[in-house]
Amino acid sequence: MANLAQVAGVDALSLANMIISSARNATAHKKNCEQLAEHVKIISNLLEKIKSTDLVNLPATKEPLDCLEEALRKAFDLVESCKEKSYLYMLAMGWSVVYQFRQVQDEIDRYLRLVPLISLVHEFRMQNIKEGWQAIQEDQTRLYSR
Numbered sequence: 332m333a334n335l336a337q338v339a340g341v342d343a344l345s346l347a348n349m350i351i352s353s354a355r356n357a358t359a360h361k362k363n364c365e366q367l368a369e370h371v372k373i374i375s376n377l378l379e380k381i382k383s384t385d386l387v388n389l390p391a392t393k394e395p396l397d398c399l400e401e402a403l404r405k406a407f408d409l410v411e412s413c414k415e416k417s418y419l420y421m422l423a424m425g426w427s428v429v430y431q432f433r434q435v436q437d438e439i440d441r442y443l444r445l446v447p448l449i450s451l452v453h454e455f456r457m458q459n460i461k462e463g464w465q466a467i468q469e470d471q472t473r474l475y476s477r
Contacts (some may be wrong), residue, residue: 343400344382347375350407357413359422364410370436371406374399374443399442406435464467 341349354361354368396454409431 337355342382343396343403344375344378346379346400346403346407347371350403351375353407353410353414357410358414360428360432364413367406367410367436369449370439371403374403395442395445399439399445401441402435402438406439409435410447413448420449 350371351368356362357364381387381392381396387396409428413428
């Protein structure tokens with residue numbers, strides 16, 4: 332298992348990949364781990380797109396993305412626990428672990444619902460930048476055409 336120090340410095344996209352990889356090696360609650368990994372894989376595709384923009388640095392989008400990252404850390408810990416615990420332990424804790432899977436999935440989904448809002452912020456920002464450049468170009472054209 333990756334220790335806390337290794338996971339602490341990892342970004343959300345890397346965490347998503349670690350969850351996907353770790354789910355393949357789960358011995359207990361394998362179905363839950365695989366379902367979570369499938370969900371996280373979709374999220375990782377969105378995170379790649381967001382990471383390619385400057386959105387990750389904006390205060391309005393950084394906080395929800397940081398919260399999503401924390402939820403992914405919890406998901407990683409949960410999937411890792413399915414590798415390390417004995418089958419008997421996991422059987423005894425069965426419903427508790429299933430509940431934890433539901434909780435972490437709900438938490439991830441809660442922050443994932445903010446992605447469309449993040450996209451809107453980005454589009455609005457890009458529109459304002461575009462309009463600003465057009466105004467600057469118009470001003471320069473008027474200055475040089477005199």
